[in-house]
Amino acid sequence: MKPILEISDLSVSFPGNDxxxxxxxxxxxxxxxxxxxxxIGESGSGKSILGLSIMRLLxxxxxxxxxxxxxxxxxxxxxxxxxxxxxxxxxAWIPQNPKTSFNPSMKMWKQIAEPAVVHLGKSxxxxxxxxxxxxxxxxxxxxxxxAEEYPVTYSGGMLQRxxxxxxxxxxxxxxxxxxxxxxxxxxxxxxxxxxxARLKKTGVTLMLITHDLDFAxxxxxxxxxxxxxxxxxxxxxxxxxxxxxxxxxxxxxxSLPQNGLFPIPGTAPPMHMRFSxxxxxxxxxxxxxxxxxxxxxxxxxxxxVRCIQCDNWDRTKKTV
Ligand SMILES: Nc1ncnc2c1ncn2[C@@H]1O[C@H](COP(=O)(O)OP(=O)(O)OP(=O)(O)O)[C@@H](O)[C@H]1O
Ligand code: NI
Numbered sequence: 001m002k003p004i005l006e007i008s009d010l011s012v013s014f015p016g017n018d019x020x021x022x023x024x025x026x027x028x029x030x031x032x033x034x035x036x037x038x039x040i041g042e043s044g045s046g047k048s049i050l051g052l053s054i055m056r057l058l059x060x061x062x063x064x065x066x067x068x069x070x071x072x073x074x075x076x077x078x079x080x081x082x083x084x085x086x087x088x089x090x091x092a093w094i095p096q097n098p099k100t101s102f103n104p105s106m107k108m109w110k111q112i113a114e115p116a117v118v119h120l121g122k123s124x125x126x127x128x129x130x131x132x133x134x135x136x137x138x139x140x141x142x143x144x145x146x147a148e149e150y151p152v153t154y155s156g157g158m159l160q161r162x163x164x165x166x167x168x169x170x171x172x173x174x175x176x177x178x179x180x181x182x183x184x185x186x187x188x189x190x191x192x193x194x195x196x197a198r199l200k201k202t203g204v205t206l207m208l209i210t211h212d213l214d215f216a217x218x219x220x221x222x223x224x225x226x227x228x229x230x231x232x233x234x235x236x237x238x239x240x241x242x243x244x245x246x247x248x249x250x251x252x253x254x255s256l257p258q259n260g261l262f263p264i265p266g267t268a269p270p271m272h273m274r275f276s277x278x279x280x281x282x283x284x285x286x287x288x289x290x291x292x293x294x295x296x297x298x299x300x301x302x303x304x305v306r307c308i309q310c311d312n313w314d315r316t317k318k319t320v
Contacts, residue, residue: 001032001033001034001035002032002033003030003031003032003033003069004031004032004033004034004070004071004173004174004205005029005030005031005054005068005069005070005174005205006030006031006067006068006069007027007028007029007030007031007050007054007066007067007068007069008028008066008067008068008069009026009027009028009065009066009067010024010026010027010028010050010053010064010065010066010067010068011024011025011026011027011064011065011066012024012046012049012053012058012062012063012064013062013063014059014061014062014063015061015063016272018270018272019272020272021271021272022229022271022272022275023046023049023062023229023271024046024049024050024053024226024229024230025046025228025229025230025275026066026230027050027066027230027231028231028297029224029231029234031174031205031207032205033173033205034203034204034205035205035206035221035222036196036200036205036206036207036208036219036220036221036222037205037206037207037208037220037221037222037223037224038207038208038209038210038215038216038217038219038220038222038223038224038237039051039207039208039209039210039224039226040210040211040212040213040216040223040224040225040226040252041211041225041226041227042211042227042268043211044268044271045226045227045228045229045268046226046228046229046271047178047209047210047211047226048096048178048179048209049062050209050226051093051176051178051207051209052093053068053076054068054075054091054174054176054207055087055091055093055176056075056076056083056087057087057093064076070086070090070091070174073086075091085119088115088118088119088170089115089119089120089170089172090170090172090173090174091172091173091174091175091176092115092167092168092170092172092174092175092176093167093176093177093178094163094164094166094167094175094176094177094178094180095163095178096178096179096182097182098156098159098160098162098163099156099159101159101163101166102151102159102162102163102166103151104150104151104152105150106150107147107148107149107150108131108135108146108147108148108149108150108151108154108162109128109131109132109135109147109148110128110131111151111166112131112134112135112162112165112166112169113127113128113130113131113169114127115166115169115170116130116131116169116170119170120170127169128147130169131147131165131169132144132147134165134166134168134169135147135162135165137165138161138162138164138165138195139161139191139195140154140158140161140162140165146158156183156184156188157184157185157187157188157191160180160184160188160192161191161192161195163180164177164180164192164195164196164199168199168204171204172204173204173205174204174205174206174207175199175204175205175206175207176207176209177196177206177207177208177209178209179209179210179211179212180192180196180208180210180215181193181210181212181215189215193215193218193219196208196219197219200219206219208220213241213252213253213256214256216237217237217240217241220237221236221237222234222235222236222237222303223235223236223237223240225244225246225248225249225252227246227248227268227279227280228268228269228271228275228279228280229271230279230306231297231304231306232246232248232249232280232297232305232306232307233245233246233248233249233303233304233305233306234297234303234304234305235249235302235303236302236303240253241253245300245303245305245307245310246280246305246306246307246310247280247284247285247286247307247309247310248264248280248283248284251264251283252264264283265283266282266283267283268283269282276292276294277291277292277293277294277295278291278292278295278306278307278308286309287309288308288309290308290309291308291309293308295307295308
C-alpha cells in the first residue's frame with residue numbers, strides 16, 4: 001500500500017515553569033493509504049498531541065519540529081490557508097469530547113452540512129440532503145426529525161455518532177478519531193465499532209487514538225504503542241494480543257480483564273524529565289544494565305520495537 005502520511009522526526013514540546021515538557025519525541029511513522037492504524041498508550045503519553053500535530057491544531061504554546069508529509073506535501077510548513085482547506089476536506093478530526101464539539105445554538109443538520117458548504121462549495125440545499133443521509137447512516141432515527149434538533153437534545157451515544165457523521169461529511173481521505181469510545185456504555189461501543197468497521201470498508205485511512213486495546217485490535221490493521229512520547233512498538237494488529245514484544249506492550253495485554261487484569265506496576269515518569277536510556281526501565285521486570293543506553297526503534301519481523309531485550313526474541317514463539 002502507498003504511504004498517505006509520512007511523519008518524520010516529529011517532536012512537540014511545551015515550555016513551562018518546571019522546564020520544557022516533551023510531549024512527543026522524535027516520532028517516525030508512515031501511515032499507508034487505506035489502512036486502519038490504532039495509536040494506543042496510557043493517559044498523557046502523547047497520543048492526542050500526535051494526532052493534533054498532523055491536523056496542525058496544537059495549542060498555541062506548543063513548539064513543533066519535524067515534518068508530516070500528506071501525499072508529499074509538508075502539512076507543517078504550508079501556509080495557513082492551505083492547511084485550513086486540507087483540514088476541512090481531505091483530513092478530518094473527530095474530537096475527544098462530543099459534548100463540547102458542537103455549537104449549542106446551531107441545528108444539527110447545519111453543523112454536519114457546514115464543512116461541505118465551506119470546503120467543497122456545495123449549496124446549503126444539497127448539503128442539507130447529505131447531512132440528513134449522514135444522520136441516517138449513523139443510526140440517528142428518524143433523521144429528518146433529529147436534523148432540526150439542537151445538540152442539547154441528543155443523548156451521549158447519539159452525539160458520539162454525530163461527531164463521526166460530521167467528520168465524514170466531506171468524504172475525507174484520512175480520518176483521525178480521538179478516543180471515540182471514551183465514556184460510552186458497552187452497547188454504544190458495539191455500535192461505534194460497527195460504524196468504524198463500515199467506514200473502514202470505504203477505503204478511508206483511519207487513525208484511531210485510544211487507550212482501549214479491545215477497540216484497537218478489533219478494528220486496526222496495525223497498532224502503534226506510545227510510551228512517554230515515544231513509539232515503543234509498531235505491530236501487526238492480528239498478532240499483537242498473542243505476541244506483543246515490548247515489555248510495556250506485554251504489560252498492557254496482561255492488564256486486560258480476559259488476561260487476569262494484572263496492572264503494570266509503577267507509574268510513567270513525568271514528561272518534563274530529561275530522559276536517558278529506556279523510559280520504561282523503572283517499571284520493567286526484564287531490565288538490565290544495557291537499558292541505561294538510548295535505544296532506537298528496531299525492525300522485528302513485520303514490526304518495530306524499541307527494546308534491547310527484545311532484540312533476539314522470536315515473535316512467532318513468544319506468547320503472553
Ligand atoms: N497545552 C498544553 N500545555 C502543556 N502541556 C500539554 C498541553 N497539552 C498537552 N500537554 C502535555 O502533553 C503530554 C501529552 O498529552 P496528550 O494529550 O497527547 O496525552 P494523551 O496520550 O492523549 O492522553 P489522554 O489519554 O489522557 O488523552 C501530557 O503530558 C500533557 O500534559
Ligand atoms: Ni488524548
